Every structure is written in C-alpha cells, then in structure tokens.
Amino acid sequence: MVLDVWKDLKRKKFAPVYLIYGTEAFLINETKQLLLEHALTEEEIDFNFTQFDLEETPIEIALEDVETLPFMGERRLVFMHNPSFLTAEKSKQKVEHDIKKLERYLADPASYSILVLTAPYEKLDERKKITKELKRKAVTVEAKKLGDHELKVWIRERAAARTVQIDEDAIDLLLDLAGTNLMLLSNEIDKMALYMDDQKRIDAATVEKLVAKSLEQNVFTLVDKVLQKNVEQAIAIYHELLRQNEEPIKILGVMASQVRIMYQVKEMAKQGYSQQKIAGALRIHPYRVKLAMEKTGRFDERELLSIINELAEADYKMKTGQADKEITLELMILKIR
Numbered sequence: 001m002v003l004d005v006w007k008d009l010k011r012k013k014f015a016p017v018y019l020i021y022g023t024e025a026f027l028i029n030e031t032k033q034l035l036l037e038h039a040l041t042e043e044e045i046d047f048n049f050t051q052f053d054l055e056e057t058p059i060e061i062a063l064e065d066v067e068t069l070p071f072m073g074e075r076r077l078v079f080m081h082n083p084s085f086l087t088a089e090k091s092k093q094k095v096e097h098d099i100k101k102l103e104r105y106l107a108d109p110a111s112y113s114i115l116v117l118t119a120p121y122e123k124l125d126e127r128k129k130i131t132k133e134l135k136r137k138a139v140t141v142e143a144k145k146l147g148d149h150e151l152k153v154w155i156r157e158r159a160a161a162r163t164v165q166i167d168e169d170a171i172d173l174l175l176d177l178a179g180t181n182l183m184l185l186s187n188e189i190d191k192m193a194l195y196m197d198d199q200k201r202i203d204a205a206t207v208e209k210l211v212a213k214s215l216e217q218n219v220f221t222l223v224d225k226v227l228q229k230n231v232e233q234a235i236a237i238y239h240e241l242l243r244q245n246e247e248p249i250k251i252l253g254v255m256a257s258q259v260r261i262m263y264q265v266k267e268m269a270k271q272g273y274s275q276q277k278i279a280g281a282l283r284i285h286p287y288r289v290k291l292a293m294e295k296t297g298r299f300d301e302r303e304l305l306s307i308i309n310e311l312a313e314a315d316y317k318m319k320t321g322q323a324d325k326e327i328t329l330e331l332m333i334l335k336i337r
Helices: 002-010 025-039 042-048 059-066 099-107 129-137 148-161 168-178 182-196 204-210 215-227 231-243 248-270 275-282 286-296 301-319 325-335
Strands: 017-021 049-053 076-081 113-119 139-142
Touching: 002 025, 002 139, 002 148, 017 025, 017 129, 025 076, 025 113, 025 182, 042 049, 049 059, 059 076, 059 099, 099 129, 148 168, 148 182, 148 286, 168 182, 168 204, 168 215, 182 204, 215 231, 215 248, 215 286, 215 301, 231 248, 231 325, 248 275, 248 286, 248 301, 248 325, 275 286, 301 325
Parallel strands: 017 113, 017 139, 049 076, 076 113
Antiparallel strands: none
C-alpha cells in the first residue's frame, strides 16, 4: 500500500530498488518527492541525484550512473522514467535496452544507490521475465485510485502533515464538495490549514465556509434534485452554474455521465457486484460508486434510462444548432417532473 511505503520513506527506511507504476500522477509525484526529501540533503541533490527518460536513454547507460559511487554523501538516487519495456505497449522512440544488465543488477543491487523506476502505465506485462523480477525484488508502489478507507486515511495524514486535525464529518463533507481528485483535495487541505492559524482542528463548518464545490459535485447535486423532481432547486443550481460561466454543453455532458454511472451502478449492484468491483469495471473512484449507490435506491431503471434519453436529445439539439443551448437544457430540466 502506497501509504505504508510513504511511512517508511519518512522514517528513512529505504529499499535499493522501487517500482512505481499506475496512472494516478499525484501519487507517483508524491512518492518521488518524498524520496528526494528524505534520501538526500539539499546539498547532496546536486551531486547524487540524476534522472533518465528510458524512451531516450538505454537502460545500460542509466545503470552506469546507479553503479557510480556517491560524491560527498552516503547514497545516490536515480529516477528512470517511462520503462515501456515493462508493458505490451510500443515505445514512442525505438531505443534498444540491454534488459539482461537490469536483471543482473536486480540480483545484486548497489548498497549505496536507490534506483526508482516510474512507469505511468495502467498495466504492466506480467508475462515478461523482467516484470516478474522487478515485482519480486523491488518495493512496488501501485499508483492507483485510493479506496474509500485509504482516501480518508490519506486526508487525515495530509492534514496532520500541515499540523492540523480534521474531523470525520469534515472529511465526508470535503469529499462531497471537492470530489476525489488528490491534487484538488491537497490544495483545499493546505488552504484550510493556513486559514486555521492557531486553531488545530478543521471541522465541518470550516469546510463549508472555505471549500468551493467542483463542477462535478454541483452537477451531482443538480442531478439529485432532478431525480427528486425538485425542479425549483434544480433550476436554481443550473442558473448558479451559468453565472459561474459554465458552458451548458459541458454541464449536460457531466449530467449525462453521472446518470449513466448511476444506471450502471444500479444494474451491477443488482447482479451482486461489490462496490470495489463496480469501481474497477467502470474505472471510477469507489467513493463515486458509494454515492451513486446511496442515490439510486429511490429510482428504478426506467426513470434513469428516460433521463439519459432526454439528455441525449438535448445534446443533439444543442450541437446541431437547433435551439439555444441555455434554454434547451433548462427546458429539459423542467420537462423531467
């Protein structure tokens, strides 16, 4: 688990080789930053830190740097990015790699170096010998979307790193308002920590006061009001989004995406899929699945399909110029009663 690896790094407990892979860029960058902060001092970075793009540099050239003794420090830190030879994907630039040399290095890594391979790919090719060897010998960090529990742990630890505590109901509200994007959540936590000044606890009132709703969360509330047939509040939210200069086509697109997710979650839950499996199949955050499950219980599939069709019709009219965009979407909201 990525959070456990972070704890080891902060305690200066390092492994000789790390493999960081996945598509959650924030977790990749955070892990790299922690390695830089804790493995080397500021003075050592100039002499003992290097990074290579393996789409441009052969692995054997990069390994020469890993095997070079550190200068004025106790260890070297080497980042190697884009090891496309670990996937089934074709590399953008044809660089020949001596994979055997990497295999030999993994069998006996230098005690004075930390080698970090960062692979920003959704999947690695598990059939390849080098992938198997890396997963066996390296500390592996899977940079994937955090589950509901992991996300809340991460929020608490992020707040603690800013010397504040955050209440459980404040965490729930923060996720409701800001969504699950880690970069956005990090910025919001930093902002609240600065605002708190001498106070050391973030409560729900602070979150309500300081955190702005993301477009997705505003539209989620709009969709909820539409499904509840609360047209007055739905229209009020829609007008507020227009005042914020949000494009009607963009609002409609987010609405359609959310209603489709609600429909798919409802269907898959009926078939006995767990929250985690639904999230994996739909490639969305487990927290979004949890919210969708909470909302869809009151509605049947026909209602959701009807709204999907209404949204598709409005989308066609807007994109073909048959009607004014703002009025078309407002009429569609009014029509769903």
